[in-house]
Amino acid sequence: MSRARNATAARLHESAPVFAALGDPTRLRLVARLCAGGPQSITRLSADVDVTRQAVTKHLVALADAGLARPRREGREQIWALETRRLAVARQTLDEISGQWDSAIARLRAFVEG
Amino acid sequence: MSRARNATAARLHESAPVFAALGDPTRLRLVARLCAGGPQSITRLSADVDVTRQAVTKHLVALADAGLARPRREGREQIWALETRRLAVARQTLDEISGQWDSAIARLRAFVEG
DNA sequence: TCATTACGCAACCATGAGGTTGCATGTCTG
DNA sequence: CAGACATGCAACCTCATGGTTGCGTAATGA
Secondary structure: OOHHHHHHHHHHHHHHHHHHHHHOHHHHHHHHHHHHHOOEEHHHHHHOOOOOHHHHHHHHHHHHHOOOEEEEEEOOEEEEEEOHHHHHHHHHHHHHHHHHHHHHHHHHHHHHHO | OOHHHHHHHHHHHHHHHHHHHHHOHHHHHHHHHHHHHOOEEHHHHHHOOOOOHHHHHHHHHHHHHOOOEEEEEEOOEEEEEEOHHHHHHHHHHHHHHHHHHHHHHHHHHHHHHO
């Protein structure tokens, strides 16, 4: 197995939880709000979404577990900020999937036509 | 709301199920196998994964529901192939999220420093 | 024709995820 | 200090999801 394939496998392994975290609509919405509005408190985020504050907290923890967000204490409130590194890894994963697929299709066509 | 924001919202809405589909480890693995090996039958895909054939079938259906794969009948076996369009949309979503976030950070820094 | 192969369908099960309510705790602010 | 505000913690509920087993059926090939 080549070094490239190892890197791919590692990226795949790292990406699954990220995709899972982004897979929930409410969570994806929270991510979008964090993007548009910058770092925000839990209560402020809760205003943009139609679930309880506690539900929002759970989602934020889920995002943190996936490495997508990070909290920071600030007085009596907790400010959540996005973490873009894992996001970049996930993007690379999608890139590679598309790329590999295109190559596979090309090889298949060559095989059929040749 | 600008046209760009509408497009973003639509992309977000369309991307959540895709991310959810990619979020399961087994499913992501199947996608990877489909990439590496091109279109394959269910039984062949089942060999690469440590769950039952029926479980694999369910996962493939889930991928199809998310618009990520499509089956094609071929004699007594069913060949599954990847569908890259939705994948591209998901990639664009990630791009936009990263981009928006970077802009937000830049604005924030300008505000703090100015 | 008959065994084998590849698959579909349905019932069933266990677990975890998303959500809620209720209450306790810590932090401002007047 | 007292009330208001932001959050943490825990119990609880419901339902979708990932998985299994069992069996029926269509295509294939010797």
